Amino acid sequence: MFPSAGRSALTRASKPPFRFRGCLYAKRRASVQLSKSAPRNVPVPPSADDAVIISELDRPSTSYASSPLSPTGLFRHNILTTPIQFKLLADATQRRAEILTERIVRARESREELYKVVKNLDRLSDMLCGVIDLAELIRNTHPDRVWVEHAELVYDQLCQFMNVLNTHTGLYEVLSTVLSDPDIVKSLDAEARETALIFWRDFEKSGVNLPPAQREHFVSLSSEILSIGREFMMESSKPRPPAIIKPMELRGLKDGGMGMRIRLQADATQRDMLVYPGSPQAQMIMTSAPEEEPRRKVYMASNSSTEKQVYLLDRMLQARGEIARLVGKESYAAMALSDKMAKCPENVNHFINALLDHTSPYARRALRALSIRKQAHLNTSPFPIIQAWDRDYYCPPEPPAPPVSLPSLTLGTVFMGLSRLFRALYGVTLRLSDVAPGEAWHKDVKKLEVVDEEQGILGWIYADLFARRGKPSGAAHYTVRCSRRTDHDDVHGDLAFAQDQRDRDAIEIAKSFDSVHRSRIPGRQGVFQLPLVVLVCEFSRPSARSGPTTLAWHEVVTLFHEMGHAMHSMIGRTEYQNVSGTRCATDFVELPSILMEHFLNSPTVLSLFDISGKPIRQVANHHEDPCRSIDTHTQILLAALDQIYHSPAVMQDDFNSTTALAKLYETRGLIPYVPGTSWQTQFGHLFGYGATYYSYLFDRAIASRVWRNLFSHDPLNRETGERFKNEILQHGGAKDPWEMVSTLLNEPGMAGGDAEAMAEVGRWKIEDEVPTRH
Known part of the structure; x- marks a missing residue:
């Protein structure tokens, strides 16, 4: 307790x-x-x-003096x-x-x-x-x-x-x-x-x-949840595979120390760049790359999941549902x-x-302001949709x-x-x-x-x-x-x-x-x-x-x-x-x-x-x-x-955490869900909270x-x-x-x-x- x-x-x-x-x-x-x-x-x-x-x-x-005789x-x-x-x-x-x-x-x-x-x-x-x-x-x-x-x-x-x-x-x-x-x-x-x-x-x-058998099952499920939860947390913190960015996609990258270095590196090598999610380079691209494609690639890489990561989350949620039913x-x-x-x-x-x-x-008012900025930037028809990779570019943190x-x-x-x-x-x-x-x-x-x-x-x-x-x-x-x-x-x-x-x-x-x-x-x-x-x-x-x-x-x-x-x-x-x-x-x-x-x-x-x-x-x-x-x-x-x-939904045979995420964004979200992403596996608070x-x-x-x-x-x-x-x-x-x-x-x-x-x-x-x- x-x-x-x-x-x-x-x-x-x-x-x-x-x-x-x-x-x-x-x-x-x-x-x-x-x-x-x-x-x-x-x-x-x-x-x-x-x-x-x-x-x-x-x-x-300053180092405190250690006592070899009787340290506290x-x-x-x-x-x-x-x-x-x-x-x-x-x-x-x-x-x-x-x-x-x-x-x-x-x-x-x-x-x-x-x-x-x-x-x-x-x-x-x-x-x-x-x-x-x-x-x-x-x-x-x-x-x-x-x-x-x-x-x-x-x-x-x-x-x-x-x-x-x-x-x-x-x-x-x-x-x-x-x-x-x-x-x-x-x-x-x-x-x-x-x-x-x-x-x-x-x-x-x-x-x-x-009853004893059910109580034993409860203890077994509790241990499983603890074990899977720890593994889920370890998996969620693992580095994601890099986004592959072509040099031409970085045209117009805003000036500044890191932006200049990234552009010079791309121009000098003319090779595709490997940009790892969470890196300073990834953050620079999300806030400063005028081209949409490199931002989209970095976003997709940052919010991808392995089958194992999705499985661990789904199993943890289902085990919790089972323990509640008990x-x-x-x-x-x-x-x-x-x-x-x-x-x-x-x-x-x-x-x-x-x-x-x-x-x-x-x-919604803030999102409309971003849409107006995107319209002016790309010279589009009024109020283009703000995508998930647009937020930091049109409103840099x-x-x-x-x-x-x-x-x-x-x-x-x-x-x-x-x-x-x-x-x-x-x-x-x-x-x-x-x-x-x-x-x-x-x-x-x-x-x-x-x-x-x-x-x-x-x-x-x-x-x-x-x-x-x-x-x-x-x-x-x-x-x-x-x-x-x-x-x-x-x-x-x-x-x-x-x-x-x-x-x-x-x-x-x-x-x-x-x-x-x-x-x-x-x-x-x-x-x-x-x-x-x-x-x-x-x-x-x-x-x-x-x-x-x-x-x-x-x-x-x-x-x-x-x-x-x-x-x-x-x-x-x-x-x-x-x-x-x-x-x-x-x-x-x-x-x-x-x-x-x-x-x-x-x-x-x-x-x-x-x-x-x-x-x-x-x-x-x-x-x-x-x-x-x-x-x-x-x-x-x-x-x-x-x-x-x-909720009880996790106990349904067809439950899938990615599908549930997409449905939530479709019904209550402001920015559209991006198919192919499953960022819920990085939502580590699902274990602790x-x-x-x-x-x-x-x-x-x-x-x-x-x-x-x-x-x-x-x-x-x-x-x-x-x-x-x-x-x-x-x-x-x-x-x-x-x-x-x-x-x-x-x-x-x-x-x-x-x-x-x-x-x-x-x-x-x-x-x-x-x-x-x-």
């Missing part, structure tokens, strides 16, 4: 398809505190921490100094989990134990997620191959064990006993009840109550959406249809730009701005902390304490920010450890179920891993496990020769987005890890991160990048992409395609509404920030997201989250200013 742990927001595809849900206190105050009643529009005063952030993040990294283990876990110890920890954790599982299964032998079932299930999930999520981080980021290999072993071992728990009839029966006992249910607070229901729903979605659902979408804000496929379609109705007129003119933004400056923004809104500051030898996996990793002016340290963000060989591309947010209350754990009670000294030793080893990063929080009862988050990016590294890292605007947007996830993890403070921070509904989890992007549209917020805090008065620099509505329309079609691919790809558009609409109604007129207002923190961030998945959103926006009619509420969100304006991200 896994939550949304690991990579940024929604990309959890490589984990089990079900969620066994999962996945040092020092009282310190920020150098400068802001009163919650601080006057509006007063510049945020600088603090000593601001200057430290800039100096530390903008200077070249990863994340200050003494047991994690070597890869072999990581495997030993995994073995001890699995044995400890088996012991705790036995305790839960036997809970009906004691009334007192039944009252502890929900807490113990959450503990069981947390102890496994803590190691699995760490393994996921290590296998994706660690530069040492031996560490990676051991992380792969740990990951596969514990995920297999997790799948066993997901279909454990004994655990399900005990939980059913708890939920059918009025006295026990009455003793549970709202958060505990929600946690119990999450476990119960997830057990049922895993087919735990099926648990009594008519489609995978119906199964996947039952615990989301949308609730059912019909409601998703209400949202998509309303959004299409709102967006289509703007997209422009890099995103800030709304006002800004000086170059260094990495340290942007992090300073983030810290000052969080201080203004939430009374929370980012503070750099020393990284001990062995605590991080690379010398470039920086450690940030997240410090609340009243509660002290909320948690830690480890920032692995710079590109290096072997490191995955893109940006990601890993939740390595969630917050939860720990003083009610009753670990001593586990020892009664240990069979021998080896069991007791395993419990002690696993306990030593759990016991780090705990704290009492002022103003709250109990001891809490503090969250650990890792932020991974691929920025250029600062150096003595080139100076500090300077971020392009899209990189600033990326950083703000990922830090939105990080702060959700930091501020979320629940008693159960299953509902902590980003462990919430898939179609709700992107709201805080997308909202963070909106703050970059405010000159008031951008003034935080200046350590003097002076308001920015430059002339506006923002330009609106005239084709943005076309791209938004395309994203809506992708969401619609995702629903089709996870299965039936929930609409979520990003959905949260874009909600975030846009929150920004306009609450923040746009006064983005640094502490009262509004506290309201968002208290209504949204701190609850994670412990409250119904519809209730949270309706309360925040003061729209009580939305609280029920019915079909009309979904359609209403579809009618809300999706922002034009914020770049589309995934």
